[in-house]
Amino acid sequence: MTFFFQNVINALQWGSLYALIALGYSMVYGVLLLFNFAHGDVFMVGAYIGFFIATGLLALSSSGVLVLSNTMILVLTILFAMLLNSFVGILVERVGYRPLRNAPRASAAITGLMIGIILETSNLALLGASRLSFPELITTSTYEVAGVVLTNKKIVIVVVSLLLMIALHQFVQRSKWGMAMRAMAFDFAVVPLMGVPLNAIAALTFGLGSALAAAAGVFYGTAYPVLDPYMGITFGWKAFVAAILGGRGSILGAALAGFLLGFIEIFVATIFPSTLRDLIAYSIILAILVYRPHGFFGEAHTAQLRL
Amino acid sequence: MTKISGNSSKTGAGIAQLFSRVLQPYKYTPIISWLLGGLVAVIIEQFVGLSLARALGMYKIPALFGILFILDKPLLFTGALLYNILIYVIPITVVARLTKFLGNRLAAWLLTIPHIVSIVVHLGLLYTILHIWSEVSDYRLLVARLILIAIIVTLSLNVINGYMGEFSCSHPGFIALGAYATSVFTIVLFVDDNLFGPALLPISFGFLFFPIGLIIGGFVAALGAIIVAVPSFRTRGDYLAIISLAFMFIVKSLLENLEWVGGPRGMGSQPDWANLPTVFFWAVIAVWVINNFVKSTLGKALNAVRDDETAASAMTVDTRKTKMTAFLFGAFWAGIAGGLFAHVIRYVNPGTFGLTMLAEDLAMVYFGGLNSVVGSIVGAVSINLLSEALRPLEIYKWIVIPLMLILVMVFRPTGLISFREFDVMKLIEPKQEPKE
Numbered sequence: 018m019t020f021f022f023q024n025v026i027n028a029l030q031w032g033s034l035y036a037l038i039a040l041g042y043s044m045v046y047g048v049l050l051l052f053n054f055a056h057g058d059v060f061m062v063g064a065y066i067g068f069f070i071a072t073g074l075l076a077l078s079s080s081g082v083l084v085l086s087n088t089m090i091l092v093l094t095i096l097f098a099m100l101l102n103s104f105v106g107i108l109v110e111r112v113g114y115r116p117l118r119n120a121p122r123a124s125a126a127i128t129g130l131m132i133g134i135i136l137e138t139s140n141l142a143l144l145g146a147s148r149l150s151f152p153e154l155i156t157t158s159t160y161e162v163a164g165v166v167l168t169n170k171k172i173v174i175v176v177v178s179l180l181l182m183i184a185l186h187q188f189v190q191r192s193k194w195g196m197a198m199r200a201m202a203f204d205f206a207v208v209p210l211m212g213v214p215l216n217a218i219a220a221l222t223f224g225l226g227s228a229l230a231a232a233a234g235v236f237y238g239t240a241y242p243v244l245d246p247y248m249g250i251t252f253g254w255k256a257f258v259a260a261i262l263g264g265r266g267s268i269l270g271a272a273l274a275g276f277l278l279g280f281i282e283i284f285v286a287t288i289f290p291s292t293l294r295d296l297i298a299y300s301i302i303l304a305i306l307v308y309r310p311h312g313f314f315g316e317a318h319t320a321q322l323r324l
Numbered sequence: 325m326t327k328i329s330g331n332s333s334k335t336g337a338g339i340a341q342l343f344s345r346v347l348q349p350y351k352y353t354p355i356i357s358w359l360l361g362g363l364v365a366v367i368i369e370q371f372v373g374l375s376l377a378r379a380l381g382m383y384k385i386p387a388l389f390g391i392l393f394i395l396d397k398p399l400l401f402t403g404a405l406l407y408n409i410l411i412y413v414i415p416i417t418v419v420a421r422l423t424k425f426l427g428n429r430l431a432a433w434l435l436t437i438p439h440i441v442s443i444v445v446h447l448g449l450l451y452t453i454l455h456i457w458s459e460v461s462d463y464r465l466l467v468a469r470l471i472l473i474a475i476i477v478t479l480s481l482n483v484i485n486g487y488m489g490e491f492s493c494s495h496p497g498f499i500a501l502g503a504y505a506t507s508v509f510t511i512v513l514f515v516d517d518n519l520f521g522p523a524l525l526p527i528s529f530g531f532l533f534f535p536i537g538l539i540i541g542g543f544v545a546a547l548g549a550i551i552v553a554v555p556s557f558r559t560r561g562d563y564l565a566i567i568s569l570a571f572m573f574i575v576k577s578l579l580e581n582l583e584w585v586g587g588p589r590g591m592g593s594q595p596d597w598a599n600l601p602t603v604f605f606w607a608v609i610a611v612w613v614i615n616n617f618v619k620s621t622l623g624k625a626l627n628a629v630r631d632d633e634t635a636a637s638a639m640t641v642d643t644r645k646t647k648m649t650a651f652l653f654g655a656f657w658a659g660i661a662g663g664l665f666a667h668v669i670r671y672v673n674p675g676t677f678g679l680t681m682l683a684e685d686l687a688m689v690y691f692g693g694l695n696s697v698v699g700s701i702v703g704a705v706s707i708n709l710l711s712e713a714l715r716p717l718e719i720y721k722w723i724v725i726p727l728m729l730i731l732v733m734v735f736r737p738t739g740l741i742s743f744r745e746f747d748v749m750k751l752i753e754p755k756q757e758p759k760e
Binding site: 120123130132135257265293299 | 576578
């Protein structure tokens with residue numbers, strides 16, 4: 018039983034990262050009906066931004082220019098990474114998606130894919146292929162509750178991720194901008210005629226998603242302190258699948274599917290040889306999608322590719 | 325050729341007039357004259373290429389039109405340009421101009437006997453050019469074969485993504501299935517290998533069995549396609565894209581876990597059977613069959629399903645059968661391409677068939693143009709040539725090519741040459757000057 022709960026804790030941490038990234042995919046997909054294929058790499062960029070802010074702040078505080086505790090640095094890193102990465106997301110929207118607003122959606126998917134490749138390659142070209150290790154901002158302390166080992170990192174990651182998701186949910190449900198986003202998701206063609214600024218909403222959607230991805234990137238760096246340029250492909254793409262599994266534009270669905278993916282992966286890796294992880298995870302996803310083609314919370318609408 | 329003069333007429337009037345006067349004779353030059361020009365050019369290169377290249381300051385014949393040299397040493401730009409003009413541009417244009425009347429007469433005469441003769445003559449000329457061109461270096465030979473395989477891949481992906489309008493991401497999976505199935509077939513039967521033990525048949529039988537192996541690879545890939553095709557009955561567009569993506573990851577992960585095909589280490593020592601004639605033959609067959617497929621009733625049914633599934637169904641199109649056929653057909657050719665690819669590289673490992681390959685395949689299809697056989701050929705050739713030619717840029721290559729593709733998507737969202745029918749007869753018929 019302890020074994021089970023231990024893995025539940027691990028899966029919660031792993032899944033909360035997936036869920037944060039999946040939310041970004043899901044929002045863009047819900048509002049603009051677009052695959053944001055670049056989102057995985059935006060997550061990677063967010064992690065790197067977090068890395069540079071964290072190392073910069075650490076250097077400043079150790080040289081005595083600023084007096085900051087490590088917790089303070091972590092908070093600032095998350096906030097600034099989210100802020101800066103939202104600009105990256107807005108830039109991606111401006112360059113890759115806005116010119117193709119009226120083009121076939123498959124073409125926009127291609128530009129997204131290409132922007133992803135450009136982000137990766139620029140990273141490789143600027144920083145080289147070596148992996149970076151994220152500075153350790155929280156010293157790990159472990160607690161044992163009834164045989165289950167908890168670390169403070171895990172608690173922070175899961176709790177803050179959940180808080181971010183709740184905040185996003187509140188924003189989308191309660192605020193005027195959130196209402197505009199939901200209206201846009203409801204009818205992409207008519208709502209702009211009612212005076213809702215399409216471009217601003219699109220930018221907001223990309224910005225919010227990228228901010229969450231940056232948070233996920235910083236958490237990823239905190240939990241598994243290795244960053245490499247391909248983490249967007251290896252990790253981000255799975256979150257993409259989770260987003261679709263949750264259903265079109267459903268925040269709850271994306272979060273749940275992210276956690277589900279985390280659970281599947283962690284449990285497969287503990288029970289079977291870990292090389293089977295992808296195989297079994299994707300097979301389960303395929304089975305779910307064949308049985309429920311529109312995901313958990315998606316409506317069974319006929320999505321037409323406008324060609 | 326009409327296109328060139330059509331474009332130039334929009335620019336300054338004087339230049340346009342000059343252009344149209346220069347290009348006027350070429351407007352009615354049949355394709356056979358251009359092929360003869362190409363033949364002369366590659367023969368000239370064979371004989372004087374090396375000495376000319378040395379005279380122009382290069383130490384060997386520029387493999388891909390000198391772009392490799394230019395990026396390495398920018399000062400060689402004039403030399404490479406001069407080389408291209410002297411070896412390619414001048415012989416091709418001059419010979420094409422000189423043999424215009426002869427070519428037209430020949431093309432007209434060839435059409436009086438069974439048309440297949442004319443097609444074979446044209447293809448034979450094309451093959452000869454390719455053969456002589458690629459004899460200069462092994463690198464050219466490799467590039468030529470990879471481009472021909474890329475044409476098959478692009479065409480087969482275009483059947484699903486362009487003609488049927490699904491966004492299928494499973495193509496690397498199909499290619500992987502074909503590559504592995506063919507490799508297992510040939511290695512088990514003909515190669516002493518530490519994975520499968522000694523050869524069962526002498527290797528001299530190989531040429532007879534290689535097509536069988538390729539077709540087996542195609543069928544295995546088609547079998548895999550059923551997994552993607554069946555969900556496509558219920559859902560379309562976005563969700564099918566995810567299903568196909570999951571399929572791709574499943575195939576890659578499965579191959580990584582199958583120890584008897586080498587696992588993540590991959591599988592080597594495929595016999596060297598995918599030489600230029602073989603690959604050329606299969607590419608021609610692929611173009612021919614796929615072109616006929618998309619022009620057939622079934623191909624038109626694909627377009628109908630893409631544009632409006634409900635309406636197509638009301639017009640007695642069996643949408644399930646159509647989708648199933650398109651997926652199986654596309655996957656079959658992807659499998660064949662995979663088998664050829666495995667025997668060109670002579671090594672396969674699961675890592676090859678990942679997201680990078682998906683990005684390349686999608687790039688070729690969307691760059692060249694959806695719903696178009698010519699577009700697919702153009703896309704495959706240009707993306708491959710670019711990615712080979714830009715090799716000296718090393719990593720920046722993967723910034724230049726995506727940027728270019730983004731530009732193409734922004735200005736021509738369905739690709740360069742999209743929604744065009746490919747008519748072979750129109751291509752090979754003589755171009756008569758209108759009598760005034």
